[in-house]
Amino acid sequence: MTPALPALPGFDHLRVPGAEGVELSVATGGSGTPVVLLHGFPQTHLMWRHVAPLLAAGHTVICPDLRGYGASDKPAAADPDVYAKRTMAADIVSAAAALGHDRFALVGHDRGALVAFRAGLDHPETVTHLGILDVVPTLDMWNVLQGVSAAVGYHLFLMAQPPGLPETMIANSADAFFGSFLDAWAGDRAAIPDPVRSAYLRASAAAVPSIVADYRASAGVDADHDQADLDAGSQLAMPVTVVQQDWGARLGYDAAQVWQAWAPDLDHRLTRAGHFMAEEAPEEIAGAIRELLAR
Template sequence: MAPTPEPSPSPALPGFAYERVPGADGVSLNVAVGGSGSPVVLLHGFPQTHLMWRHVAAALAADHTVVCPDLRGYGASDKPAETGPEVYSKRTMAADVVAVARALGHERFALAGHDRGALVAFRAGLDHPDAVTHLACLDVLPTLDMWDALHGTAGAVGFHLYLMAQPPGLPEQLIEASADAFFGHFLDLWGQDSEAIPADVRAAYLDACRAAVPSIVADYRASAGIDVTHDEADRAAGRTLRMPVSVLQQDWGAALGYDATALWRAWAPGLRHTTVTSGHFMAEEDPATVTEALRELLAR
């Protein structure tokens, strides 16, 4: 068996201060804070850390206080054991975000998330509408709609969703046996610009994921169970996102046969939906477009 690579020195967001901030249930998150002005919280996706926001965060920090946490279970944040489905539910992870913002002195804040972070942001917008003033979700569908959209052979693009939905044991064992190949597969497949994620950042992503396989799997497992239950309850109750919402998304609808704008508008009456031409890692591949969209959202 090949030796496990040694962790690489982790890059940081230039000009940002780092601290550990309490989230929910005794969990603490690694958080980078920079800039001044009205607060904006940025949540990363898979298989990344808060570093994915390095370009956008620097631009927004010119006139906003920008808060970039590692989600629970990711990066340098705590990784509690999966003692029950609620530990990595998006409801719990959203409670982390609100607790972190309040600990930093922000009762109300704008929130943007990418991929997994977008699912957390979506749940925060539904559960904490008095705290979230503006909401942006990048390249994701709400959990309930995502599972409905995956069908037939086209659904093979989401093979990892089904793998990590399995009961504890096998998914963790399979992924840990080849962690760099597994997580690197998505970094290679989902991007269009191979230079958008430089070697040191890629190494930091792989180091972080290699050290967090059980918690990453638990996050995905929750999305095949408890998160669906929460979305179903909200849909049945007619609950929607009350704040201005922007969604930036690749055009997956043509391949998977859904209307992304219609699916999102059912949840977000105040929606502005934009189809982007960059790859999945849009905050790294096309940070100018993402920054412009967030500034437009904040002005609404």
């Protein structure tokens, strides 16, 4: 059974239909034009607990747990498409429609940002504005992880392996594995207090097979989808804001240039916050989102 997670204060918590019979757990609140916020790894919608209330003053804010994470359904990965970002993006479009929104702004962090990127490409008539926190697209991610610098992304290579060994290794040391990212990637560890950290660890430990399947898809079907769009010259049609750490300087590539190839209407920003920027610098992130929605 999926463990109970802390509630987002002041928000309604619902079960709504995603794609292919999957149900998502969603927190929603506020009023106004809709904006959907997608969490990253190893987190749940709770990562938006500071940003969501700031945005809810002027917008309807929708914070789902992605399929395979948190309190959302975790279907077995019968084939790679089950956790393809294309499928996960269809979840978000379906969930928003079930809540009465056929057009919405979409902001994602980490894994959620990859889902948001795919939604922007696959559903340009639905996604009005796109916000991306601290990633590059899947295909570009694999291209820039080279040499010893790729060690920072060791988990990507581990979870790309065939089913069996990664799941067993991670499940046998789940708290240590998932906790290591909460520690190593945080610019300010106090931004994820113990109750929230515990909630993330409980949720992740209960979702090892689906989390691995999500990452495994990025080494296969997701990269294939990105390559097909690149070959076709597809680009993001909506205004795009990217906020990230200066990974380009660390890993030797031009992150803004990478994003410009996909997003002609781009606002690319660097932050001094750590990877968990929505929790470490919520005013900054909420402000960037508001500016995006005003474009």
